[in-house]
Amino acid sequence: MSCKIDYQPAPNLLENRIVLVTGAGDGIGRAAALSYAQHGATVILLGRTIAKLERVYDEIEAAGGPQPAIFPLNFEGATLKDFHDMAETLDKEFGRLDGVLHNAGLLGRITPFEQYNPELWQQVMQVNINGPIWMTQALLPLLQASDDASVIFTSSSVGRKGRAYWGAYSVSKFATEGFVEVLADELDNQSTVRVNSLNPGATRTQMRRTAFPGEDPFTLRTPEDIMPTYLWLMGPDSAGTNGQKLDAQPPRV
Ligand SMILES: NC(=O)c1ccc[n+]([C@@H]2O[C@H](COP(=O)([O-])OP(=O)(O)OC[C@H]3O[C@@H](n4cnc5c(N)ncnc54)[C@H](OP(=O)(O)O)[C@@H]3O)[C@@H](O)[C@H]2O)c1
Structure with a gap:
């Protein structure tokens, strides 16, 4: 499916929607949290580094967005109980969820x-796929309480075609694609x-710098540049789109 890089979202696209973003403190997740809030969403900022989440919280408030919430969670050590406690807290606070952007990710090593x-393999699988799967199971009743809920899993080109040396990261993204197919078919x-x-495609973030240290980052799109597809997929204009594999930017030539 083609990407929506030219999508022009309505300013109030996500008004009255409650959206959870994982890995919201940095990179693409930070840009998505800010952009969703700018379009009216109440954003739940989930991540492992509280200071980064607090900075995003302050930026949303300073921009006049709806008051966000912070949910500290490290996928590495998170248990089923943590996910169910989280669902209970969100249920008490909001009563439903209109969207989840699974964005937190770990590169592991390219080797x-x-x-x-x-051990590193297990860690990458835990953060990139196992944690997000069990978090989704715990959150499904809250998502089902919404009239129109969108769950987005972040993939990668190495989750659609394997590449030498990308190890657990590539395998975790293939698993992500597989899980999306299974769940979408059920839903x-x-x-x-x-x-x-x-x-997202090649995007100027810390993860990309770590994976490609010799690359000039200024040849890459920024997280802000790729937000149109993130907005389209989270909002009502993509209603009815289920089980699809999207790209946030056209392939680089
Ligand atoms: N950038 C690209 O070119 C590119 C391309 C394809 C796919 N992706 C995917 O896009 C997503 C975002 O990547 P990015 O480039 O924005 O990477 P990034 O700048 O490294 O940000 C990753 C985010 O995930 C969080 N995170 C990492 N481990 C976590 C854990 N154990 N528990 C909770 N949060 C954790 C990080 O938190 P801290 O800030 O606290 O470390 C950070 O906020 C990832 O799923 C990645 O695989 C990126």
Whole structure:
């Protein structure tokens, strides 16, 4: 499916919507949290570094957006109980969820598989796929309480075609694509909840700098540049889109 880089969102696109963003303190997640709030959403900022979440909170308030909420959580050590406690807290506070952007991610190491450390492999799988899956299960009743809920899982080009040395990161993104297909098929036609995968494409963030240290970051789009597709997929204009694999920018030539 083509990307929506030219999408022009209505200024109040996400008004009265409650949206959770994981990894909201930095990179693409930070830009999405700010952009969703700018378009009217009450954003729940989830992440592992509280100081970064607080900075995003302050930026949203300073811009006059709806008052956000901070939810500190580290996917590495998070248990099923943490996800269920979280759902209970959000239920008490908001009573429903209109969207989740699963964005938090860990690169691990780019290294030959022969040298891949099994503990690091588990860590990457925990943060990139296992944690988000069980968090989604805990949050489903809150999403089902919405008239129109959008769940977005962040993929990668290496989750659609394997690439040498990308190890657990690539495998976790393939698993993400697979999980989206399974859940979307379950939700098809009988649910107000839709789930899709979104590949941001090469974007100027810390993760990209770590993966490609020799690259000139100024040749890349910024997180702000790719927000049109993030807004389209989170808002009502994408209603009915379920189980699709989207790209946030056209392929680079
Ligand atoms: N940038 C790209 O070119 C690109 C391309 C394809 C896909 N992606 C995907 O896009 C998403 C965002 O990536 P990014 O480039 O914005 O990366 P980033 O700048 O490294 O940001 C990653 C975010 O995830 C959070 N995070 C990492 N481990 C976590 C954990 N254990 N628990 C909770 N939060 C955790 C980080 O928190 P801290 O700030 O506290 O570390 C940070 O906010 C990822 O899923 C990535 O795989 C990015």
